[in-house]
Amino acid sequence: MNSAERVRAAAVKLFAAKGFHGTGIRDLAQEAELSSATLYHYMGTKEDLLVEIMTTALRRLLDAAGKATPEHGDPMVRLRTLVALHVLAHAVQPGETRVVDNEVDALSAPARARVVALRDEYEQRWAQIIEDGVESGAFHTDRPAVTRLALLEMCSGVARWYSPRGPVRLDELATHYAELALRALGHPATVRAEDLRHCMDVVAQVWDLPVQPGN
Amino acid sequence: MNSAERVRAAAVKLFAAKGFHGTGIRDLAQEAELSSATLYHYMGTKEDLLVEIMTTALRRLLDAAGKATPEHGDPMVRLRTLVALHVLAHAVQPGETRVVDNEVDALSAPARARVVALRDEYEQRWAQIIEDGVESGAFHTDRPAVTRLALLEMCSGVARWYSPRGPVRLDELATHYAELALRALGHPATVRAEDLRHCMDVVAQVWDLPVQPGN
Amino acid sequence: MNSAERVRAAAVKLFAAKGFHGTGIRDLAQEAELSSATLYHYMGTKEDLLVEIMTTALRRLLDAAGKATPEHGDPMVRLRTLVALHVLAHAVQPGETRVVDNEVDALSAPARARVVALRDEYEQRWAQIIEDGVESGAFHTDRPAVTRLALLEMCSGVARWYSPRGPVRLDELATHYAELALRALGHPATVRAEDLRHCMDVVAQVWDLPVQPGN
Amino acid sequence: MNSAERVRAAAVKLFAAKGFHGTGIRDLAQEAELSSATLYHYMGTKEDLLVEIMTTALRRLLDAAGKATPEHGDPMVRLRTLVALHVLAHAVQPGETRVVDNEVDALSAPARARVVALRDEYEQRWAQIIEDGVESGAFHTDRPAVTRLALLEMCSGVARWYSPRGPVRLDELATHYAELALRALGHPATVRAEDLRHCMDVVAQVWDLPVQPGN
DNA sequence: AATGAATGAGTCTTCATTCAT
DNA sequence: CATGAATGAAGACTCATTCAT
Structure with missing residues (x-):
């Protein structure tokens, strides 16, 4: 290094x-x-460093979301993929994501605007999928916006506690959260590890991780 | 004031x-x-001020949890009550809870130990209820610890976005989150506002809020 | 102090x-x-201090010029008064005037604009008097602008060398420079100390000096 | 370059x-x-650079003064030549002369001593000419030292405002200042451009300027 | 109860300069 | 000849805190 x-x-x-x-x-x-x-x-300045960390992390997340989830298709499949992706990203780079989640207020106004724009672009993906699922009858919730925020917070929280040295493997974690999210949305499907294979490949690629089968 | x-x-x-x-x-x-x-x-010092804010907020939460949820009884009832309480507390005093959630690292070691002890005591209630529910067959999850953390983060997140001036009333918020939590735990029950009446009374009392019916 | x-x-x-x-x-x-x-x-900042020093010095100079020299009247009288005033100001507060003359470039753009505006306002008085004198035939110069700058630099230079502890009294200094200026403008008049009495009174008043007869 | x-x-x-x-x-x-x-x-160091610039500029000025003005002879001729030389030097290399005039205080003690010695040597030429002129009755001033300083400041000031892109040609500038100086010294002579031909040649030679007739 | 004055230690950042490559 | 990397000292400025009044 x-x-x-x-x-x-x-x-x-x-x-x-x-x-x-x-x-x-x-x-x-x-x-x-x-x-x-x-x-x-x-x-550059200390703030430049912060901005760079934040924008890189968010761009990677957006990039990965683009690669892992199609624009259209079964909302259930898209949601479980996006949830898994989000959770894995937060588990794999907990530092970056904690910074993104906690330090937005430390930015000066113009830098904050840029970072928030990226974050909003990402959250819009969640909103779209949930909306599609509710429309198609796959998801059931009478407050889609509230549910979206609840799920996002739930998934982001992973960065605050997950440790790769703990008893939970990454694929288990992703599977578990995907299922929690589907349940919360009133969808009966069960999620299995192989459903998330493509998603994990994207994560490994975007974040330059060695592919570790069974992780 | x-x-x-x-x-x-x-x-x-x-x-x-x-x-x-x-x-x-x-x-x-x-x-x-x-x-x-x-x-x-x-x-006293700036840190004393921080410690006082944190311990007061946590003590109130513990106090409210004691008053609202019985030690024993139907895990579903206890869980929906605890979730509602947690969500309401975070919605009603978002400042205090954000400080508790974000600034633990700013404390010196001895102060941190005291605060963390209080927080652990509170989280133990969640752990106990989930454990009881799983044992009794009311809840279904193969990773109770993960689920607990997921739900806690989901509910705490409320402090980061909820505004009393938005379209969601407090009782709706509480009901919605209680149902999300039960769904995530695989419980089929629906939650209605009157199920949380007692909980809301406790919140109003512990946080000195004027009782506002329909809020 | x-x-x-x-x-x-x-x-x-x-x-x-x-x-x-x-x-x-x-x-x-x-x-x-x-x-x-x-x-x-x-x-405030170091620059605030600089700005304050400069603007105060320039405002005093403008104030004194307003009090000592009438808007209209004999150009010779007005010029000898303005020269005397300028020279005395530079002899009496050499620090301030050296700062005004030398540190304009150290100012940030907006502060510089304000200071330069004050300085230009002051120099306009010189330009007006010389113009009037040339028009009336009292002064002779084929490059009034060049002559004005030459005289201004000559008089400002006093701040770089004059010492009240030297052999030259303030009234002698003022008289001498007034005469140099009139000569340079091709005017035959001789300047005597009593011609500058009013001017010296104004200086004593504007800069809070004890009136020292024979100084 | x-x-x-x-x-x-x-x-x-x-x-x-x-x-x-x-x-x-x-x-x-x-x-x-x-x-x-x-x-x-x-x-070498930043200060070495400053010293080199200053001493070179001063040496050139001394060199040019030696070449342009004879040690003895008509004080009027010598003065108008020295004034023209000084003004031209300041107009032709305003950067160097501003540095010499303004940055002496930035020098360390030993370097300052050397630079000041050079400057004093140069100013001594002015003093000598004025003294000679007063003695011979060509000049009239009751404070020769004050007059010398006044004239030096007046002429040096050229570096602070003259621009070759303005309306004033170099030979006009030199002629004008020479006449201002003579007037200030009570001498009736008029100065014409051809009186300064030799002086301008010396300037062109010492500062490596292309001879530009009518400049 | 309230505060203007005061400060040592700290903040982020830039300085002129050196040196291995 | 040229430079990226490196740094101790210094730059302006702010910090949390105390204390006499």
């Missing part, structure tokens, strides 16, 4: 653990094993 | 909006309409 | 001696006998 | 425009289109 990567990794780790305002430039320097002046060879 | 209350309210608002580290003593003073020196008549 | 005044005096002294960029906040603090943090009770 | 020259030109431009302390090594590098590390192939 070179210096630039070390800086970025340090920022993700510390911003996630202590928050943007709780992380000093000296903390970053120490974590990246550089002097605080050298840090500035590899970054 | 007297000075001491204004300080507390300012802290809740700003800690929730900008984070503990993102909020300066001068911000607090301005929000509370006091000089920064005067602030120190009504508080 | 209270703290706020000490800060201002320190800034004038050091900005004049070492330039704005050459003066550190710590230099100011040391000169004002305050800690560098305490400095910020009495000022 | 090679790299070394580009560095020097960048320094003159930026030191003149923003001051020594207001100019960073990175500014110089950008202006010279080099990396900041490469800069150090062509210079």
